[in-house]
Amino acid sequence: MSDSSWTRAPAVAAGRDLVPGLLRSLDPLLRGWLPRQRWFAGKGLPIGRFSLAAATELVPPGGALGPLGLLHVLVDVEQPGRAPDCYQLLLGAHPLLPSALVRTALGPAVGGPYDGLTLYDAPHDPRLAAALLERLRLPGRTGPLRFSTEPNAQFPPGLTPRVSTAEQSNTSVVYGDTYILKLFRRVSPGANPDLELSRALARAGSRRVAEPAAWFEAVDVVCGAAGQEDGPAEGAGEPTTLGVLQRFLPGSTDGWALALASVAEDGDFRAEAAALGAATAEVHQALAEALPVASLDGAAVQRMAAAMTRRLEDTAAEVPAVRPYASALRSAFDDLAELGAGRAGRVTVQRVHGDLHLGQTLRGPDGEWVLIDFEGEPARPLAERRRPAPPVQDVAGMLRSFDYAAHHSGNGPWAAPHRDAFCTGYAAVAGTDPREHPVLIRAFETDKAVYEARYEARHRPAWLPIPLSALARLATSAG
Secondary structure, three states: OOHHHHHHOOOEOOOOOOHHHHHHHHHHHHHHHHHHOOOOOOOOOOOOOEEEEEEEEEEOOOEOOEOOEEEEEEEEEOOOOOOOEEEEEEEEEEOOOOHHHHHHEEEEOOOOOOOOOEEEEHHHOHHHHHHHHHHHOOOEEEOOEEEEEOOOOOOOOOOOEEEOOOOOOOEEEEEOOOEEEEEOOEEOOEOOHHHHHHHHHHHOOOOOEOOEEEEEEEOOOOOHHHHOOOOOOOOOOOOEEEEEEEEOOOOOEEHHHHHHHHHHOOOOOHHHHHHHHHHHHHHHHHHHHHOOOEEEOHHHHHHHHHHHHHHHHHHHHHOHHHHHHHHHHHHHHHHHHHHHHOOOOOEEEEOOOOOOOHHHEEEOOOOOEEEOOOOOOOOOOHHHHOOOEOOHHHHHHHHHHHHHHHHHOOOHHHHHHHHHHHHHHHHHHHOOOHHHOHHHHHHHHHHHHHHHHHHHHHHOHHHOHHHHHHHHHHHOOOO
């Protein structure tokens, strides 16, 4: 492969030129390693071509950490039938990899600036994770990477790093009991909502968010679909969010684990569900005060309904088990389109969480709920995740999550009273009950269940009966 692919963006190095040979040496390693990563979006498809958006040597081998090196890479991956995806890689380089890190290895580099060194996934190395935190605490530029901190951020010494074992589509490093750094793996130009919304909520004084302390982004880098010949993608030219360092919440338990424990005991989780509903409404209120609120006219509502219908049709074509319900499910989206056609068809939209479920919530030792992971559904384009949406989208997502918890443990009846409790708690703060908008609720819950069916069919076929049970219920629902 020619190194001409490097001409799209400059590679940046600390005192030496990284360009010659680097991509050629990475190519065979990435072809074997990338498809095994949970966050790699193109599983099952052959990899065509790699091209480099940027390479930045944060710690050169032979520098401050002796033989150890830290390389930051933004690489585009081309696959048939997909727009190019841009991935963020943090690579360690060492002549002799410790046994504890062997499982993270890409393999030995042959040729190029790291010839003879073994490359591996750097966040798993405490020495390199500590070096990254040290860089985060100092605002400024390193090549195309820009590091920023909040004015009141404190960085106590001796924060031992460890990689989070939670299942997620990114990589998170926890530093002591103080901070957690989320490293976005598949990236696009523009501000990631997790940074954008967390900062807005923190500035508004919300107690329902893990406020950011620092972040870093790529500036003046063309990556992914933004560099294609058919024109720049939405967000092109904006900095690309790469990582966010946020307050860690020690002693907290995620809502999914709490709900599963309650389901297993056939317990009463209604008070917690109501408190979570109230916390969600507080977040919506704070976002509406901090960021613009708009109103969709009837035509926009009809376009929303048409997009939902297309997702249903695409899913039914891919997942045969959805087909028996497809005709009846369309009525949910037909009703939404009809709502848009009416005189009262306007729908208020604002910034929302975008992927709210029990796993995106934490209950602290004080019993208070915090919402996390504001990046939206990772499978959707970044520009779409940044658009305002009806708050009921988040409500519907949480209702689906209570249903998931119940059916995952074989106790379906547990869901209904807890779904109701969540809505009651939400209404107590918001002043409006989501159940008073049955057309919106049914449409968004149906759309979410359709998404779940496609996801489970692709990734966890054993879980497919869970969204199918919801689709069966929604297909017979009049709202």
